[in-house]
Amino acid sequence: MIQSMFALLYTPLAIWRGAGGEASYSFLQHYWCFIVALLGALLVFLLFVQGANSVAGSLGRTEQGRRIIYNSTGRKWELTFTTLVTFGGAFFASYPLFYSTSFGGAYWLWMLILFTFVLQAVSYEFQNKLGNFLGPKTFQFCLTLNGILGPLLLGGAVATFFEGSNFIVEKSNLLTLPGGVGEGLVISSWANASHGLDALLNPWVLVLGFAVVFLARTLGILYVMNNVADEDLRARGSRHLIGAAVPFVILFVAYLVHLLLKDGYAYDPATGVIFMEPNKYLHNLLDMWYLLVILLIGVVLVLWGIGTDILYGSKRSTPTGIWLAGIGTVLTVLALLLCSAWNNTAYYPSTADLQSSLTMQNSCSSEFTLRTMFYVSLLVPFVLAYIVYCWRAMDARKITKEEIEEGHHTY
Amino acid sequence: MITVASLITLLQTALPVEGEQGGGLFTAIDWARAQFALTAIYHWLFVPLTLGLGLIMAIMETKYYRTGDLFWRRTAQFWQRLFGINFAMGVATGIILEFEFGTNWSNYSWFVGDIFGAPLAIEGIVAFFMESTFVAVMYFGWEKVSRGFHLASTWLTWLGATISAWWILVANAWMQHPVGCDFNPDTMRNEMTSFLDVALSPFAVGKFCHTVTSAWIVGAVFCVAVCSWYLLKKRETKLALESIKIGAATGLLATILAAATGHKSAQDVAAMQPMKLAAMEALYDGGTGQGLKLIEGIEVPYALSFMATNDFNGFVPGINDLLRGYTREDGTVEPSAKEKMERGRQAIADLAAYRKAKAEGADEETLSSQLSSLNSNLPYFGYGFIKDEAELVPPVAVNFWAFRVMVGFGSLFVLFFVVLLAAIYRFPKALWKDHDIASLPAWHYWLAILLLPCAYITSESGWLVAEFGRQPWTIQDMLPVGASISNIGSSAVATTFWLFLVLFTVLLAVEINIMLKQIKKGSLTPDPSPKGEGSSFQ
Numbered sequence: 044m045i046q047s048m049f050a051l052l053y054t055p056l057a058i059w060r061g062a063g064g065e066a067s068y069s070f071l072q073h074y075w076c077f078i079v080a081l082l083g084a085l086l087v088f089l090l091f092v093q094g095a096n097s098v099a100g101s102l103g104r105t106e107q108g109r110r111i112i113y114n115s116t117g118r119k120w121e122l123t124f125t126t127l128v129t130f131g132g133a134f135f136a137s138y139p140l141f142y143s144t145s146f147g148g149a150y151w152l153w154m155l156i157l158f159t160f161v162l163q164a165v166s167y168e169f170q171n172k173l174g175n176f177l178g179p180k181t182f183q184f185c186l187t188l189n190g191i192l193g194p195l196l197l198g199g200a201v202a203t204f205f206e207g208s209n210f211i212v213e214k215s216n217l218l219t220l221p222g223g224v225g226e227g228l229v230i231s232s233w234a235n236a237s238h239g240l241d242a243l244l245n246p247w248v249l250v251l252g253f254a255v256v257f258l259a260r261t262l263g264i265l266y267v268m269n270n271v272a273d274e275d276l277r278a279r280g281s282r283h284l285i286g287a288a289v290p291f292v293i294l295f296v297a298y299l300v301h302l303l304l305k306d307g308y309a310y311d312p313a314t315g316v317i318f319m320e321p322n323k324y325l326h327n328l329l330d331m332w333y334l335l336v337i338l339l340i341g342v343v344l345v346l347w348g349i350g351t352d353i354l355y356g357s358k359r360s361t362p363t364g365i366w367l368a369g370i371g372t373v374l375t376v377l378a379l380l381l382c383s384a385w386n387n388t389a390y391y392p393s394t395a396d397l398q399s400s401l402t403m404q405n406s407c408s409s410e411f412t413l414r415t416m417f418y419v420s421l422l423v424p425f426v427l428a429y430i431v432y433c434w435r436a437m438d439a440r441k442i443t444k445e446e447i448e449e450g451h452h453t454y
Numbered sequence: 455m456i457t458v459a460s461l462i463t464l465l466q467t468a469l470p471v472e473g474e475q476g477g478g479l480f481t482a483i484d485w486a487r488a489q490f491a492l493t494a495i496y497h498w499l500f501v502p503l504t505l506g507l508g509l510i511m512a513i514m515e516t517k518y519y520r521t522g523d524l525f526w527r528r529t530a531q532f533w534q535r536l537f538g539i540n541f542a543m544g545v546a547t548g549i550i551l552e553f554e555f556g557t558n559w560s561n562y563s564w565f566v567g568d569i570f571g572a573p574l575a576i577e578g579i580v581a582f583f584m585e586s587t588f589v590a591v592m593y594f595g596w597e598k599v600s601r602g603f604h605l606a607s608t609w610l611t612w613l614g615a616t617i618s619a620w621w622i623l624v625a626n627a628w629m630q631h632p633v634g635c636d637f638n639p640d641t642m643r644n645e646m647t648s649f650l651d652v653a654l655s656p657f658a659v660g661k662f663c664h665t666v667t668s669a670w671i672v673g674a675v676f677c678v679a680v681c682s683w684y685l686l687k688k689r690e691t692k693l694a695l696e697s698i699k700i701g702a703a704t705g706l707l708a709t710i711l712a713a714a715t716g717h718k719s720a721q722d723v724a725a726m727q728p729m730k731l732a733a734m735e736a737l738y739d740g741g742t743g744q745g746l747k748l749i750e751g752i753e754v755p756y757a758l759s760f761m762a763t764n765d766f767n768g769f770v771p772g773i774n775d776l777l778r779g780y781t782r783e784d785g786t787v788e789p790s791a792k793e794k795m796e797r798g799r800q801a802i803a804d805l806a807a808y809r810k811a812k813a814e815g816a817d818e819e820t821l822s823s824q825l826s827s828l829n830s831n832l833p834y835f836g837y838g839f840i841k842d843e844a845e846l847v848p849p850v851a852v853n854f855w856a857f858r859v860m861v862g863f864g865s866l867f868v869l870f871f872v873v874l875l876a877a878i879y880r881f882p883k884a885l886w887k888d889h890d891i892a893s894l895p896a897w898h899y900w901l902a903i904l905l906l907p908c909a910y911i912t913s914e915s916g917w918l919v920a921e922f923g924r925q926p927w928t929i930q931d932m933l934p935v936g937a938s939i940s941n942i943g944s945s946a947v948a949t950t951f952w953l954f955l956v957l958f959t960v961l962l963a964v965e966i967n968i969m970l971k972q973i974k975k976g977s978l979t980p981d982p983s984p985k986g987e988g989s990s991f992q
Contacts, residue, residue, distance in 0.1 A: 118594055121586035124545065128552050129578030135556065136575035139567025139643075146553055147560025147940035154557065154950055157550055158957075164546035165961055168538060174971030177964055214642045217561065217937065218806040228839075229941035230564050230642075238946060408568045409638070409645040419576055426583050433587050433607075436599050452535070452593045 071413035072403040073385060075137035078420055080380035082130040083201070084373045087255065089123035090194050091365070092116045093163075094263025094287075097190030097256075099183075102264060102283050107444065108276060110171075110454070113186065115270045115442050116263070117167045117454045122430065124160065136416055140212070140406035141391050144231035148210045149200070149239025156196045163189040167454045190263075191256060198255025202248040204383040205302055205324065207394035209234045209241055212401075234395035251298045257291035261349060262372065265365035268356050272441035278357040288349045302379075303328070308389035310402050317389050317400045327386045328378075334385075338378035344371025361441070485947035486558040486939050491921070492951060493550045495914060496958045500544035502913050505619060505666060506673015506704070507537050508612035512605075513700055519605045529693050530608075531596070532977040533677070536969060538593060543965050547958060558947065562928050562938035569635050569646045570625055573653070577621035584614030619669075620662050627658035630920070631726040632929050637832055639808055639825065644932070657722050661920075664715035667708045668913055671867055674705030675909040678874065680973055682902035685892055690976050695892060699878055706871035712864060717761065723923070724762035724770070727930060729846065730923035731762060732773045733853040740772030740780075749858065773850070777843050789834075791843035798838030801831035836927065839937040848925040856918035863912040870905060 095102075095116045103109035135142040146153050162185035169175050170182035212231050219228050235241060242248050264287060268280040307323020310316065320326070328335040348368025356362040384390035384403055391401035407413065447453050511533040518526035552574065556563050563570075591599060591607035599607070628634075634651030635644045646652065678701045684694035724731045732740065735747055735758060743766060746757035756766040763770070769783050779790030789797070808824040840846060877894070880886035924930060928938040 118590050121545070121590060122583075124549070125578065125582040125586040128549055128582055129575070131553055131556075132571070132575040132578040135563065135567060136571035139571050140564055142556045142567060142571070143560035143563035143940075146556025147558070147563065147942070150557055150940070150942050150946060153553060157553055158953070160549055161546045161957065164549070165542045165965070168542035169961075169964055169968060172539070172968045172972070173975065174968035175964055176967055177960075214564075215806065215809060217565070217642065218802050218809075228937050229561055229939065231560050232941040236943070238942060408571065409641075412568050412572055412646045415646065415649045416572060416575060419572075419579060422579060426579060430583065430587050433591055436603070437591060437595055440598055452531075452538070452596075 068410040068413070071410060071417060072407050074417065074420075075133075075407070075413055076384045076390075076403055077381065078423070079130065079133050079137060080377050080384070081373075082126060082133055083380050084376035086123070086126045086130055086197070087258070087376045088262065088369050088372045089119070089126050090197070090255065090259040091262035091266040091369070092120045092123045093190040093193045094256075094259030094261065095190075095267050096163075096186040096263070098260055098263060098283060098287070099186070099190075102267065102276070102279055104279065107447070108273075109183070111271055111273065111276065111442060111444065111447055112267055113167065113170070113183075113454050114447055115267050118437060119266075120163065120167060124164065127160065137408055137413060138401070138403075138406045139408055140231070141401050144210055144212060144401065144406075145200075145208070145391065147229075147231055148233035149203075149208065149242065150233070151237070152196060152200060152239030152242060156193065156200070159185075159189040159192045159196075162186075163193070171454060190259070194255040194259040195252040199242060199248045199252035201255075201380070202245075202251035202298075203242050204380070204390055204392075205305070205307070206242075206245050206247055207308070207392040207400075208239075209237075209395045210393050210399060211396045212393070212399040247298065247301055250294055250301070254291055254294035254298055257287050257294060258372065260287035261291050262365065262368060265348060265352055265362070265368055268352055268362040269365045270438060270442055272443050274357070277362060280362075281353055281356040284349060284353045284356070288353070292346075308392035308397075308400055310387050310389050310400075310404075312387050312404065315402070315405060317392075317397050317402070319397075323388060324382055327382045327388060330386050331382070334378045334381055337374050338382075341371045341374030341376075341378060344368065345375060347371070480944060480948065482942060482944040482947060483936055483939055485944050485951055486942075487935060489558060489947055489951045489954065490551075490554055492954055492958075493547060493554060494917065494921070496954075496962070497544065497547040497551055498914060498917055499910065499962070500540050500547060501615075501619070502669035502672035502910075503540045503676055504537070504544050504615050505612070505669035506671065506708070507533060507540070507676060508615055508673070509670060510673055510677050510697075510700055510704055511537055512608045512612050513704075514697070515605050515608050519601055525692065525696075528977050529697060532693065533697070534592065534608075535972055536680075539965060539969050539972065541589065543961060546961065550954070556940075558940050558942065559928065559938050560940035562933060564643060565933055565938070566632075566635075566644050566929055568643055569628060569632075569652060572646065572649070573621040573625040573628075577618050577625075581614050581618035581621060584610055585618065586614075588614065616666060619666055623662045623665055624653055624655070624658045626920075627655055627661045628652055629927075629929050630661075630924055631655065631657040631722070632932055633657075637835070639805055639828060640812070642805075642809075657726065660715060660718045660722050664712060664719045665916075667711040667715060668864075668916060670704055670708035671712060671864075672909045672913050674701045674708055674871070675867070675906055677701030678705065679903045679906040682899040683973065684976075685894075686896055686899040686903075691892060693977055698874075698891070702871055702874045702878055705867065706875060709864065709868040709871055713868065716861070716864070720761055721764075727924060728771050729773065729776050730848060730853070730919075732771060732776060733848040733850045733923055734857045734919060735770075736850050736854045737770065737772040738774050740770045740775045742767045742769050744768075744770040747854075773847055777846065791837075791840075791846050794834045794837040795840050795843065797831040797834040798836060798840070800838070801828055801835045802838040804828035804831065805835075833931065836929070836932045836934055836937075839934050840926070845926050845934070848923050852922045853919055856915040856922070860912050860915040860919065863908050863915075867905075867909070867912075870902075874902075 095112055099109045099112040103112045131142070166182035166185040166189075170179045175182070210231060210233050214230050216230055217228055233239065261284060264280045264283050268277045271277075303325040304322060305324070306319045306321050307327070309318055309320040309323050311318070328338065345368045348364040348366070348371060351367065352362045352364030356364060382388070387402075389400035389402045391406070393399040408416075511530055514526055514533060515530035517523070518530055555570070588607040588610040591604065592611050595604055595607060632644070633655050634646060634648035636647050637643075638645045678698055681694040681698040681701065684690040720731070723734075732738075736750070737744065737758075742759065743756050744758040744762075745753035745755045746761060747753045759768040759770055760766050762768060771780060771788070776788070777791045779788055779793065781787050804824055804827045808821065808828060811820055811824060877886060877889065877891050880889075926934040926936070928935050
């Protein structure tokens with residue numbers, strides 16, 4: 044353990060000094076896996092936008108109440124959107140074989156996700172504008188659709204990291220001659236015609252998907268309770284929290300138990316051979332005890348945040364459950380995503396051909412690219428800093444009904 | 455306009471091309487190309503206005519910051535409302551493109567992702583977060599943050615959009631002229647060897663400057679068109695007169711810069727993509743002292759040679775020269791298409807043999823010999839996937855006319871903004887003494903309004919030249935479209951194509967209607983008294 048911690052401190056310095064080598068490449072692979080996992084974790088937290096939109100009708104109760112909720116999430120929707128796009132871009136840059144295999148293979152799954160986000164992007168701006176001949180209800184429906192399908196399908200996509208997907212990778216396909224052109228040349232292919240929809244037939248994919256839906260709703264309610272200065276809404280929020288949090292906890296616990304007991308996809312770093320290992324993810328958490336600690340802290344914070352606002356949300360001047368639950372969500376998801384990839388685990392397993400499974404080793408970019416992107420990633424703290432600064436500046440004064448009625452730019 | 459562009463794309467991909475997979479209409483490759491073209495064309499309807507109008511509204515808010523005059527605050531807020539309507543569509547159409555490299559072009563994503571993925575990731579980290587964070591402050595922060603912070607947010611929103619343009623154009627420029635990379639036979643992909651070569655490629659710099667300045671033209675023409683409408687209707691007169699000055703000045707600067715950078719871009723194309731230049735000029739048989747065609751039958755003598763080579767008698771190869779092969783002025787030989795295709799097939803065979811030998815544990819000498827043969831033919835690797843040399847010729851008609859539309863209207867815009875500024879500032883006085891910009895005959899304003907769709911057509915034409923001209927390559931000389939796609943059946947891609955077409959067209963119609971209504975609504979309150987507090991920010 045002391046050696047690992049030393050390597051953790053020394054290797055970034057070595058990279059800064061331009062030193063290469065196997066240790067350096069391995070560190071960079073782990074580092075970029077961490078960055079992508081962090082982006083994924085932040086994305087799940089930011090799905091509070093989707094969650095709040097999916098309950099806007101019932102939580103808001105009236106048209107004005109719904110409008111307040113849309114204006115609350117409307118100040119943040121672009122952050123969620125950008126995080127999704129950057130998550131995809133970072134995955135492309137660091138693990139291009141995953142990008143080409145998953146997006147090129149699970150075509151329908153990703154297209155559905157993208158469709159709902161396309162609809163969301165315009166729905167805020169267009170819904171109440173003069174000239175919207177589709178009517179506000181059309182775009183409100185789009186926000187609700189994105190609010191449910193977005194988290195469901197993204198959660199389902201994450202579940203495939205543990206459950207596996209139906210694809211085959213064969214790089215020599217590119218060398219098909221003579222006369223080879225088109226689909227016959229493709230390196231990564233989905234092994235059936237469903238192109239990703241078959242993942243939804245796996246009940247555990249749906250369990251995690253719906254867990255994310257209810258988590259997003261929970262976080263959405265917590266966010267609205269914090270962001271909107273309206274006693275009625277906060278009181279309703281406290282009650283709605285139970286309806287969202289209980290199914291989330293049940294589904295999440297069910298999936299977590301399943302995950303810890305299931306066989307996982309391990310690989311031998313020396314040979315690259317992939318094999319099934321009983322209780323692989325449980326072993327990962329025990330071998331990487333710090334991830335287990337992070338996971339437990341995350342779960343506690345999520346439950347604490349939810350409990351705080353259920354019990355005291357309507358009584359406090361500014362409910363703060365969102366921050367506890369939000370930080371907890373980031374930690375929990377981060378730990379789970381790292382558990383799917385670190386410790387010699389195939390993070391994108393193939394159920395069609397085990398040896399086609401993707402690992403950090405066989406799917407990552409070159410050392411040069413990962414090192415270049417390492418330097419770029421040093422900007423991330425600055426990006427986070429100005430996001431936090433602007434967030435605090437904008438949310439220092441909570442949203443009120445009067446602001447929505449009289450504001451210069453409202454949705 | 456959109457329908458015409460989409461139809462052109464469809465026709466180009468639908469026409470049977472000898473040697474293409476299936477030899478008939480609408481293969482999976484065709485649909486993948488059509489879908490990317492469709493989504494890119496739609497996205498490019500909104501990005502130029504974000505870049506151009508973003509600059510104009512930031513200038514206006516700067517005037518408010520410096521003078522404290524509430525008029526400028528109201529004016530900046532008016533243009534920001536229009537900006538916001540357009541921005542939403544830009545975001546909506548952009549997300550598809552980010553992921554389409556993976557969904558429809560998975561081979562491409564693996565083959566060059568080591569280089570191509572980095573600019574996209576940097577775009578997200580550096581640019582998109584900047585845009586998305588500060589645009590929220592810009593829209594909603596008027597009463598929540600200080601004037602200085604708000605102004606900074608407006609400029610940072612525009613800067614974020616501009617930086618985003620930089621990185622995506624770095625990526626696109628790399629497709630046109632791949633640099634800073636080597637092919638790794640063990641990993642079967644190209645790998646980055648120099649980030650600076652990629653990020654600061656002269657091709658990328660030229661492309662960025664030309665694309666962004668052309669976007670400023672769209673923003674300027676939009677601003678002038680809206681102001682003209684107000685002047686025609688005798689409404690919002692002060693807002694129109696003050697805004698048109700900024701729009702016109704921005705437009706003139708932009709057109710001059712776009713012309714200069716366009717010339718640079720054309721020279722880059724002449725050097726790196728001679729087939730694209732030949733298609734742009736419908737030049738089949740090249741030679742020295744080539745004239746520049748205005749239209750078929752009318753040309754400016756020696757102009758093409760000068761434009762391409764800085765030498766009136768410089769040699770410019772035509773389509774047939776590039777297919778047959780020719781000897782350059784310096785004595786080096788450009789191989790024929792047939793030879794390139796043979797060497798490309800040899801490179802692919804060498805790579806297959808190398809991988810097989812390595813898997814079987816062959817000795818170093820054998821592997822080294824195979825690598826040597828591979829490396830000697832590697833520059834033509836992409837040609838190995840080409841079955842017929844006719845595939846190497848881009849759509850000539852599209853390139854020829856799109857280029858002329860772009861340059862023709864671009865030249866017109868220079869004249870337009872010169873005349874407009876002269877009219878605004880009444881220079882020379884003798885010419886304008888009986889005319890006032892606020893009370894010209896109606897046809898003047900209608901002309902300015904009608905130039906708006908022309909600006910969009912011009913802007914899209916530039917991209918038609920850039921992207922049709924590089925066909926059949928996704929990466930010039932390295933990977934053709936036929937070897938770049940995902941293993942998705944044509945029916946699936948056709949379905950998503952039509953879904954996107956319907957969705958984007960409906961949303962575009964809604965967006966235009968909202969924009970028109972917002973313009974009709976105006977800036978909401980009467981002009982405040984000069985420098986007074988006047989009414990509230992509304």
